[in-house]
Amino acid sequence: MNMYDFLEIEAKWQKYWADNQTFKAINPKDGDKSKPKYYALDMFPYPSGAGLHVGHPLGYIASDIYSRYKRHKGFNVLHPMGYDSFGLPAEQYAIQTGQHPATTTLENIEVYRAQLDKIGFSFDWSREVRTSDPSYFKWTQWIFKELFHSWYDNQADKARAIDDLVAIFEKDGTDSVQAVCDENTPSFTAEEWKAFSEKKKQEILLDYRIAYLAETQVNWCPELGTVLANDEIVNGVSERGGHPVVRKKMKQWSMRITAYTERLLQGLKTLDWPQPLKDFQTNWIGKSVGASVEFPVKGKEDLKIEVFTTRPDTIYGVSFLNLAPDHDLVAGLTTDTQKEAVEEYQKKTAAKSERDRQANIKDISGVFTGSYAVHPLTGEEVPIWLADYVLSGYGTGAVMSVPCGDARDYNFAKHFDLPIPNIFKDIDISEEPHLAKENTYIANSGAFSDLSVEEATKAIIEKLKEEGAGKAETTYRLRDAVFSRQRYWGEPFPIYYKDGIPQTIDIKYLPLHLPEVKKYLPTEDGAPPLGRADIWAWDTENNKVVASDLVDDKTIFPLELNTMPGWAGSSWYLFRYMDAHNENEFASPEALDYWENVDLYIGGIEHAGGHLIYSRFWTKFLYDRGYLKVKEPFQKLINQGMILGESALVRVLNLKFAGTTVSFAISASDYKKLEQNKADEIDLTPYQNHSDFPSAIKWEDLDKSSLSIENTRRIHVLIDYVDNDNILDIEGAKAWSIDFKEFLFLPDADGNYVVDREVDKMSKSKFNVVNPDVICEKYGADTLRMYEMFLGPLEQEKPWSTAGISGVHGFLKRFWRLFHTGENGSVLVTDKPAAPESLKTLHKTIKKVEEDMDNFSFNTSISSFMIAVNELTAQKCTSREVLESLTILISPYAPHIAEEIWQRLGHKESISTAPFPVFDPSALVEAVKEYPISFNGKVRFKLELDADLSKEEIEGIVMSHEKTQAELAGRTPKRVIVVPGRIVNIVG
């Protein structure tokens, strides 16, 4: 009786929390900030059809523990959850089945919710958001409109309303404007501006808008029928599905994120993010500081080659120029004698895929154009070459080659026997180039000789400026973000086209709902799926969507057919949670002011280049336009490590006989021999004598060539059929899957078949997925929560293994029993003062748990809980004070059992309202009383002391102690080192 019945307890409290809205966060009235706020957020999931496995909740459990801890600490905690519910898988499924993506998405969300609920999270579900919900994407469309109606003013270094720009144009034309805009934007006077037609004006403004429409080179994926962002492409193929991607020019919506490069970079310094993630974003933005330099072409004075360099100090070391093979000027530079070679080289490079170029990174190739450039400072002639290591997409697509100071230039010069002038003082470059900048002085550089690298950089840029041959310049790798997707299941743009010019739809008429289509594929002539919609035109008189064939381009106009990318909805969702049901604003200023930004954000590292950059961009934009008071969305961020699955593999060898094949499940040693091409060492008698070997097949017919690694494969088997010694339950596996039925298993001498084990991402195809529901049913959610934390540090990748779970489960049982020491297992607590040793146990645990919380080191807290429960059990502690405090400490980790015990102790309120116990150092005084003493680092003995004494006091006691005196034997020590609470060393 009174057993720890976790199933009943957990169901009971999950219902209680839901019924009582225990975790509903309140937005205080009138901006009352007397209670400090804390915003803990998880990266919201895309609800896929596969449901959750034990890896998914890891981060949620961590943020939940921290949220519960913060509630105990008196914070007003916002801890919401929602779904990133627009996305490709639902659309692919719709294409295959014809089912509307909204339907499947809804079903998946229900499965997710049921699974999440079983784990006992303290989410405030009243604030749930779904990016595909019209009440949500209304505001995504609104933000797009704001981006469309904004431009970036470099002088103010912020985004401003486009109306401001129009006013400036009307007053001064382009003269006083310093904006981030398209390269070929024309200059004009105020008069010229006023004279422009409305269409012309709109076209010009489009060059300035932050959300703009432009003909851009995009990554087109024919297989998926859509463009992809750079971060959606991995190794030249699409991240999803692995389809090939080609470059193509298309008219696309883009986001002028490049306006924010510097601020995105600077902002990183203010964030408490993991270093690898910051480094990733720094590289992704890819800032290079240097100079652009113009090299006139000899004999063609109108032609100038602009190069970008980060090392202007080395300009006297230039011995040739290198252009990208597809550089615009190549045709004009090539002489007749070199024409054939150049064209062949261009063809060769163009044919190389991204992959080939990466694979052949060591191959040096290039071709001379026949032309020469004139060095802007020395006037010397330098040959112009083409090389495929120069990329047209970066910088100016041309480099000044300084072989003595750059590895690629050096190798190139050696390979083609070009001169390698040395411009470094006292440095030998005969074997390798000199790349370092530190302690380096320039030589053979005219007036700049003897300057340090740093001095020379400045002086040479100055000189180039004087000569009109160059200027200081900074380039970035980050490009503007393509914002159009040729998909159905995404946010429609609030845009229609009048005379080819995009117009926005007023907020009053938003959201613009997705139209119904019969098929979710692109149209036959290549338009996006929305091109199939019968009702998809905008009636400007009645302000509503009408049938597409009514378009007359007078009052009824075509609507945008593209939809927004996945990152649109996820870039601002953190703000919607603050005021999730606001129908008039994306969130009220009061709510935004109160909750500010996310204090703790937990999620995977895979969003480093996408979501986490875009959402910083939008936050800064909304800040510029006065909607937000914060400049960054996520103050602290933790990347939780993935939980991996352990999979088991059976090695199968297909032996071919005349006309048929027999599949053997072979031993690891035979497999290894095949791998090492030592097939002749394999003993074939067990194969031949296998009891199930078909009698109809003659062994003499064996095709010897089938004894090779090519005829093997490894097949995943459900891990449940494998024991701790990796021995396979052959009968079980055969009954489980039809594949295994036909294999002839070759057991070892002891009759066991041993499988290979591998640790890998959890996936259905590997049969290594562990479902949290199963764990909850067998051990309970509290055990699952604690065990996931106990596996190891949060940030670390770790394999899931059910082996250790009994330890945590056993702890919860002992915790339960600690209270049920009364007659017949009833709860027994007393109000008598607690024993000092019990107080010691308690306060040492409080201290440790608080420290662990500060460090997000949840795994070590669990160890101290285990120690505490063991000690208190041994002490037969029944003190209410001690046991209640301990329950509060444990409750963030194991909330269900804590609530149940809390109630059994006579409390009416949820334990989540209880204050966190206060640490009392005096309870620990006795705990630290042993000081080992050493003399000359050799002799040591222990001395019992009281704690909380000063160094001097301890030293006095130590020195006068008889043991010390005996040890010293009349000698005087040189030094006595005292570390309070630790150790005492006496140095002779």
Added chain:
RNA sequence: GCCUCGGUGGCGGAAUUGGUAGACGCGUUGGAUUCAAAAUCCAAUUUUCUCACGAAAGUGUGGGUUCGAUUCCCACCCGAGGUACCA
């Protein structure tokens, strides 16, 4: 190549302003309880030598600083992840 993180028992992992390395858990071994099993409890468990008392070595390798180094410094080895002809 570069960047980042890491390397501690049979396993997951503790321990950092330098202070008794191996907490806690798993596993293993032995024992108690039981007719038996499950469950529970107790004890041992870094390695080597020793019947034992005990001794020595020991945190990837080699050096260094220090009375004292898993921790700090230098050089190297190995592993994981990321990234790249980025000028």
